[in-house]
Each structure stands twice: as structure tokens, then as C-alpha cells.
Amino acid sequence: MKQFHFTVQDELGIHARPAGLLAKEAKLYKSKITITKNDRTVEATKLMMIMSLGVKKGEEVVVSVEGEDEEKAFEAMETFFKENL
Amino acid sequence: MEQFKGKSIFHKIAIGKIFYYEKNQFTVKRSKIDNFEQEMERFENAKKIALEQLQGLYEKALKEVGEANAAIFEVHMMMVEDDDYNDSICNIMKEQQLNAEYAVATTGDNFAQMFAQMDDDYMKARAADVKDISERLIAVLSGTSADMGKMAEPVILVAEDLAPSETVQMDKSKLLGFITKLGSSNSHTAILAKTMSIPAIIGVEIQKDWNGKLCIIDGYNGLITIEPEDDYLKEMTEKMEEEERQKQLLKELKGKETVTIDGKTIHLYANIGGVGDTASALQNGAEGIGLFRSEFLYLEQDHYPTEEEQFQAYKTVAENMAGKKVIIRTLDIGADKQVDYFNMDKEENPAMGYRAIRICLDRIDIFKTQLRALLRASAFGNISIMFPMIISVHEVLRIKEILQEVKMELKGQGFVYKEVEIGIMIETPASVFLSDELAKEVDFFSIGTNDLTQYTLAIDRQNPKLDSIYDAHHPAVLRSIQMVVDNGHKNGIWVGICGELGADTSLTETFLRMGIDELSVSPSFVLEVRKTVRDLDLSHS
Numbered sequence: 001m002k003q004f005h006f007t008v009q010d011e012l013g014i015h016a017r018p019a020g021l022l023a024k025e026a027k028l029y030k031s032k033i034t035i036t037k038n039d040r041t042v043e044a045t046k047l048m049m050i051m052s053l054g055v056k057k058g059e060e061v062v063v064s065v066e067g068e069d070e071e072k073a074f075e076a077m078e079t080f081f082k083e084n085l
Numbered sequence: 086m087e088q089f090k091g092k093s094i095f096h097k098i099a100i101g102k103i104f105y106y107e108k109n110q111f112t113v114k115r116s117k118i119d120n121f122e123q124e125m126e127r128f129e130n131a132k133k134i135a136l137e138q139l140q141g142l143y144e145k146a147l148k149e150v151g152e153a154n155a156a157i158f159e160v161h162m163m164m165v166e167d168d169d170y171n172d173s174i175c176n177i178m179k180e181q182q183l184n185a186e187y188a189v190a191t192t193g194d195n196f197a198q199m200f201a202q203m204d205d206d207y208m209k210a211r212a213a214d215v216k217d218i219s220e221r222l223i224a225v226l227s228g229t230s231a232d233m234g235k236m237a238e239p240v241i242l243v244a245e246d247l248a249p250s251e252t253v254q255m256d257k258s259k260l261l262g263f264i265t266k267l268g269s270s271n272s273h274t275a276i277l278a279k280t281m282s283i284p285a286i287i288g289v290e291i292q293k294d295w296n297g298k299l300c301i302i303d304g305y306n307g308l309i310t311i312e313p314e315d316d317y318l319k320e321m322t323e324k325m326e327e328e329e330r331q332k333q334l335l336k337e338l339k340g341k342e343t344v345t346i347d348g349k350t351i352h353l354y355a356n357i358g359g360v361g362d363t364a365s366a367l368q369n370g371a372e373g374i375g376l377f378r379s380e381f382l383y384l385e386q387d388h389y390p391t392e393e394e395q396f397q398a399y400k401t402v403a404e405n406m407a408g409k410k411v412i413i414r415t416l417d418i419g420a421d422k423q424v425d426y427f428n429m430d431k432e433e434n435p436a437m438g439y440r441a442i443r444i445c446l447d448r449i450d451i452f453k454t455q456l457r458a459l460l461r462a463s464a465f466g467n468i469s470i471m472f473p474m475i476i477s478v479h480e481v482l483r484i485k486e487i488l489q490e491v492k493m494e495l496k497g498q499g500f501v502y503k504e505v506e507i508g509i510m511i512e513t514p515a516s517v518f519l520s521d522e523l524a525k526e527v528d529f530f531s532i533g534t535n536d537l538t539q540y541t542l543a544i545d546r547q548n549p550k551l552d553s554i555y556d557a558h559h560p561a562v563l564r565s566i567q568m569v570v571d572n573g574h575k576n577g578i579w580v581g582i583c584g585e586l587g588a589d590t591s592l593t594e595t596f597l598r599m600g601i602d603e604l605s606v607s608p609s610f611v612l613e614v615r616k617t618v619r620d621l622d623l624s625h626s
Binding site: 012013015016017020023024043045046047048049051052054056 | 156157159160163164167168169170196199200203204205207208211214215
């Protein structure tokens with residue numbers, strides 16, 4: 001399993017649109033991708049669940065990737081967070 | 086006429102008939118199903134149609150209101166396909182053997198509630214999105230249309246709340262404004278109103294019987310008026326037209342120089358009557374304040390304004406104008422402007438009576454208080470002082486004497502001040518005839534055309550019977566102006582106009598040809614005059 005920490009820079013936090021794009025992106029990989037804020041963990045493929053985390057600007061999340069294509073998925077997630085959030 | 090207040094989203098005026106929009110009230114029936122597979126297929130079909138509709142709305146929004154506003158439909162599509170949302174619907178159908186409509190409605194409510202309970206305003210507002218997609222699915226399932234009624238003429242739309250899918254379907258050319266009961270500054274309605282530059286008022290207790298009635302939205306004050314009275318309607322219509330004209334002019338002219346085609350530049354300043362007018366002077370692109378009427382300080386109170394009160398007002402204006410010229414005229418009361426606590430005698434002929442500089446030179450204490458405040462404020466910007474109703478060189482010399490005394494006093498008390506320019510109003514025939522001598526004593530002339538016309542033509546401008554012969558274009562008035570300009574220039578001082586005539590664009594060319602250096606007009610006329618100047622070419626005669 002691979003993990004990285006990310007502090008959200010976007011003014012609105014993880015709002016609807018990036019959450020949607022994230023879910024789309026996460027569906028491209030076989031690995032199980034999760035996002036954790038405090039002690040709540042949700043699957044990255046689930047738009048409404050990601051939104052329900054209510055991640056605001058300046059808050060930290062932990063992104064975990066586990067599965068057969070975790071190298072590729074990990075890299076893709078890192079790039080996605082940096083570019084979109 | 087009835088008025089209601091709400092929160093304004095966009096500062097603008099709209100006038101039009103109300104279209105009261107009611108959502109199709111879906112009463113979702115709860116019914117048992119026998120065949121889950123069949124119901125699932127019905128749901129999958131509805132989903133496909135809903136997604137197609139959303140794609141259509143996305144493309145429409147993209148064209149009409151841009152990417153940022155269209156993005157919400159992308160989100161809606163993703164929501165429709167969200168795993169948890171679908172799992173929940175599927176579960177209700179399968180486990181409870183209930184129909185798709187009910188499953189969607191229940192799931193939609195649950196998710197909407199989840200968002201509504203979050204401690205984040207943005208996420209709270211997303212509850213509306215979940216409801217919106219659920220209603221869309223239910224509409225498809227039950228064969229009703231969620232489309233907005235067609236509007237024949239431009240209307241003000243009144244609704245409980247508006248979902249983005251509803252607003253995007255509306256014909257934008259038929260929308261004058263929104264009034265809603267719900268919604269927040271974060272809602273799509275608010276964002277859409279801003280994008281479209283139309284006024285929207287939210288948080289209003291809307292009423293169904295408003296449908297079809299005439300309404301005015303005053304976006305500046307968050308005020309809506311149902312069935313306005315004629316006077317108010319006329320006033321707001323004029324305001325709206327003015328707004329439209331200003332908007333056009335602003336687009337073209339804000340920040341541009343006031344210069345003719347052949348390169349003659351003129352200073353274009355604004356007349357203001359109080360500290361609050363500074364904002365409108367700046368918004369309209371005034372290059373300075375050509376006439377700040379200090380009377381308001383005296384008229385708005387029941388006592389002589391103190392030095393401190395005056396100082397604060399002058400300082401604020403000087404600071405707000407940030408180094409741009411601010412010409413402040415000393416007290417000009419008497420005649421049509423009376424103040425109780427001055428206890429002035431009733432006069433037979435106040436226009437020719439005890440007024441303006443005549444009071445100041447008689448009651449030196451009042452005058453000195455004002456001069457002290459003006460000089461102290463001069464340290465905070467670019468202030469000039471102007472004196473009204475001058476008829477003789479002797480008056481100017483006396484004023485300069487008093488000014489000198491005040492400066493000495495201030496210096497002695499350790500106050501700082503700048504060496505200010507001083508000027509006089511030219512508004513009496515006497516000052517016109519003496520302008521060659523007066524020009525040697527001051528830094529500028531500003532012609533007050535209203536009084537100059539009244540005194541030159543011996544016509545009381547308060548007398549409505551004389552309106553038809555009160556003619557500011559009278560050759561005697563225009564010749565006076567020319568004489569003043571010539572005498573001013575001979576002595577190396579600048580000459581401006583701060584009376585109403587300054588804003589009369591039919592004379593702008595005449596004034597420029599006469600050699601006028603400055604025009605000071607109401608803030609709302611600044612851009613119009615600038616446009617006139619910029620269209621002039623003085624090289625042809």
C-alpha cells in the first residue's frame with residue numbers, strides 16, 4: 001500500500017467539481033483508492049462520499065492506494081491533487 | 086403599491102411583469118412492485134435519458150453562460166452516476182420491493198439532508214443539486230416534463246427557489262431579474278445573476294398572486310415594489326435609462342483622457358454636495374472635484390458646525406480623491422438656502438441680499454472657523470479654496486487678509502497646512518467686468534452660470550413665470566464667459582465653469598473654442614461630457 005498526505009489549497013476546498021473529476025479518475029484504476037480526513041475514510045470513486053468529507057482549504061487528507069496497479073494509480077493521484085486541489 | 090426587502094445579489098434596476106414559477110409538485114406514490122428486474126430496467130432507462138438531458142443542458146449553458154456556470158451540469162451527471170446514490174436506490178427497490186420513483190425520492194432526500202447538515206455553506210448549498218437530479222429522474226420516470234414554461238415577454242422571475250437546471254433552460258433574453266424566497270449568495274441563481282448582470286433579490290416572502298403584476302427591482306437597496314405608483318415608476322424608469330447610458334459610456338470612456346480629436350485637453354471635474362458623493366464622482370471617472378458645496382455641513386445641522394466636524398469632512402474628501410484636485414467653496418447660504426440658527430432677517434429680495442461671502446465678511450468668526458478647517462485638511466490632499474458671490478477687488482483683498490491671519494494662528498498653534506490655490510466664483514456681472522483686475526489676485530476663476538444668468542438677465546430663477554425667458558444661452562451670458570476667459574488667460578490663470586451650463590453638451594464646443602480650461606459637472610454627466618469632448622475636432626471651424 002502506498003500513501004501520501006496532501007493539504008488542500010483550493011479556495012472552496014474539495015468542492016463538487018474536483019470531487020467529480022477525482023471519482024472519474026479513481027475509477028480508471030483497479031487499485032482501491034481511499035481518502036481519509038481525521039478518522040473518516042471514504043472511497044475515492046464515490047463522489048457524494050468525497051463531498052461529504054467537507055474538506056476545506058488548508059485541511060489535510062491522506063490518500064491511500066492499494067492493488068495491482070498501485071504504482072500507476074499513486075502517481076496519477078498525486079498529479080491529480082497537485083493540479084486540481 | 087407594496088414594497089418588500091431582501092438581500093440584493095446584483096446592483097441594478099429591473100422593471101417588468103412578474104412570472105411566478107412553480108415547480109411541478111411531484112407527489113411521489115409509494116407502490117409495491119412484483120418484478121425487481123423490470124423496475125431496475127425502468128430506472129436504468131430513466132437514468133440514460135436524464136444523462137442525455139443533462140448533457141444537453143451542459144452544452145447549452147456552455148454556450149450561453151460560460152464554462153464556470155456550465156460545470157454544475159457536469160457535476161450533476163456525475164451525481165446521477167454516483168455509486169452510493171445508485172446503490173441506495175437499487176437497494177430500496179430490491180429489498181423493500183418498492184417502485185423506482187419512491188426509491189429515488191427517498192434516496193434524494195437522504196443525501197440532500199446529509200449535505201444540508203454539513204457545517205460548510207458551500208456544501209449545504211449542494212443539497213439543492215441532489216434534489217435537482219432526483220426530481221429530474223422522477224420526472225423522467227413518471228413521464229412529466231421538468232421544463233420551464235415558455236415566457237412570451239421579458240419577465241421578472243419569482244420562485245421559491247431555482248435549480249440550475251431550471252435557470253439554464255430559461256430563455257436568457259426574456260429574463261430581467263430574479264426574486265426568490267430561498268437561496269444564498271453561493272447559490273447558482275446568485276452566480277447566474279452576476280454572470281448575466283441582472284438584478285436578483287433573495288430572501289423575500291414571495292406571493293403567488295404577484296403573477297402578471299408589474300414589479301420594480303431596486304438592486305441598489307434590495308427593494309422590490311409590486312404595482313408601483315406612477316411617480317415611482319417614472320423615477321425608477323429614468324434611473325434605469327440613466328444606468329444604461331452610463332454603462333455604455335463607462336465601457337467606452339472610463340479612464341480615458343478628456344481630449345479633443347485635435348489634441349486639446351480639458352479638465353473634467355465633478356460637482357459634489359457632500360462627502361458621500363465622492364464615490365460617485367470617482368466611479369464616473371471625474372478627474373477631480375471642481376465644486377464641493379460646503380453648505381451641506383451647515384444645512385444638515387441645528388448648530389454651527391465645529392472646526393473639527395468640518396475638518397473631518399474636508400479631510401475625508403481630500404483623502405478619497407487621493408491627490409486629485411478638490412475645490413471647496415466656502416459657505417454659500419442665503420437666498421434660496423436658509424439656515425434657522427443663523428437667525429437671518431427676512432428679506433424683500435434675498436437673491437440680492439445678505440448671502441454667501443457677504444455673511445462671511447460680516448461674521449468673521451464663522452468664516453475663520455471654516456478657513457481653519459480647510460487649511461488643516463489641506464495637508465491631506467490637493468485642496469483649493471473658492472469664494473462665492475464676489476463683486477469687488479476689495480472683497481478679495483479682505484479675504485486674503487483674513488486667510489493670512491488664520492494661517493498665522495494655525496502656525497502658532499503648531500498645525501500643518503499646505504499653500505492652497507485660491508479662486509473665486511464669477512457669478513455677478515460686477516465680477517465679469519472686473520475680471521481683469523480680479524485675475525491678478527487669485528489663482529483661478531470658476532464661472533457659476535446659474536447665478537450669472539439670473540443677475541445678468543435680471544431674471545429671478547425661482548420664479549416659474551419667467552422660465553421661458555430665463556435663457557442660459559443668452560448672448561450676454563456667453564459674451565460674459567468669453568470676457569472672463571480672456572481676462573483670466575491674459576493674467577495667466579485658468580478659467581472653468583461649474584454651473585449647470587457646464588454639462589450642457591450643446592455648448593461644449595463653444596466653451597472649448599472660447600478657451601475654457603475646466604468643466605465641473607454632476608457626477609452622472611461626467612462621461613457624457615467626456616464623450617462630447619472626445620468627438621470634437623477644433624481644427625475645423
